[in-house]
Amino acid sequence: MHEIVVLSGKGGTGKTSLVGALAALGENQVLCDADVDAADLHLLLSPHLKARHDFYAGRQACIRREQCVKCGECLDWCRFGAISDDFVVNPILCEGCGVCQALCPVSAVDFPENLCGEWFISETRFGPLVHARLGIAQENSGKLVTLVRREARQLAEANGLEWILTDGPPGIGCPVISSLGGASAVLIITEPTVSGRYDLERVASLADHFRMPSFVLVNKADLHWPMAKSIRKFCDVKGYLFMGYLPFTTTFTQAQVEGKTVVEIDADLLKSQLTKLAVKLRTAVRRLDPEG
């Protein structure tokens, strides 16, 4: 089994549109949306929901008003400023560390598990999809990423499917780190801008840090060819496999509006470019990781 995780560092470079296109061009696969706090892949795949599960992670303090003697100790202990002067815990600020609960002299603090979101298994026209929705302003996105990836892997194993295609989150922090472990390769999609390049360098060095091979694709390349070419040069120097360029085109937006992947509405140049890319990608991954 091979898992390709699509990352970008910078947001808005085309991760989800690319994953949609690769999904449409692939088979024998499980799809996984690991951008759990702003998941969009379902908007292209119109999933048919098969199963829904609650996601519990971490805990949150809650002071029982009738038992609290207002001694003020917890206000001194809480390093997150989450307890108000009238002894109410602010759920937005509570880190779930449990210090107030463990040390309260009159045991007036409850510490229930947190419902942080939900996750789903769905069927799509390109294969099963594992996706999730983090609750509003919730924490533990890294744990939810780990969970959806584990479920995707189990689904692939149970059904003897060779590929997992994972739509990753932007950035380089906790959910991105959670999307890397055990993957076969990272496909980074960037854009020819100073910020696209800067963010590419950071996310690629994160992949290096975890000894994960990086492949790089420049989207919207014709917005700025000199920058696009300098990114290619950077990849050659760093040893990241360069996957090619995609053009700036409103077809991606049009596909989104129609709720389809770009290769379903464009039968011409873009589709042939993406088809070549899909073949190149799968060949490279198989060569790197023959056993899967």
Next chain:
Amino acid sequence: MIISVASGKGGTGKTTIATNLAVALGEPVTLLDCDVEEPNAHLFLKPTLYRRMDFFVEVPEIDLAKCAFCGKCQEICQFNAIGILPDTALTFPELCHSCGGCFLICPEGAVLSSQRLMGRVEIGARGPVHFVHGRLRVGEAMAPPLIRRVRQEETRDGLTIIDAPPGTSCPVVTALYGSDLVIMVTEPTPFGLNDLELAVGAGRALNLPMGLVINRCDMGDRRVHEFAARENLPILLEIPFDKNVAENYAWGKLLVEALPEWRGMMQSLFARIQQEFFAGGLGRNLETAG
């Protein structure tokens, strides 16, 4: 006064609005780049950075000579950052949230204060714009402590503009908490709308006033406009797609300098914000601060 710039979806133009608005004002303002995972504002603002500080958080280290291996620290730690074995103790600093519970609970005084490097804070200026950003160390998972550190640089009396990270989870909440206004920069596409709905949900949970900037307003569909009307979110500015903008952005140019109409556009955005949210009061605050 704190104005944050957020979006939900990445790549909609947060940094473009935050940097160009800060420069167009032409008066003292603090710009904080709180997207510490991928800070980009400095690439466009090009400030002179005059101060750099490593940023550490407090983590435990166990003094094995004093440790009685009672396991109380392991028990209080919700983040599995301490492991007590029969005759040794392990700490996992990368999992530690620096809550201080282990220091408080240890009966032997065996938990010592140690440090973990989270990243770097850099302070600079460009003309009247005072600039601060954080760069999370590559490989570090936790952004919120560094975001909180960057936010300590807010100005009390004047105007602070915060460039927030994408998404809707803890880094965004940490960046937006307590803002006087959030400018949600979005685009009229299904992805833009879906992520905007989530971000507005987070804004409502934090009880924050919000307004929209619709970027590339002539691409996609009208559903973001319908959402804005339904949710009573004022549309503060609409910016059509322009290849010139994209090219100047690609080079790292500030649009208020490259394209003359942008200065006026940003100034009218600010005027609209004052009129819509602060009834003219923000300008007076700025004058007294200056």
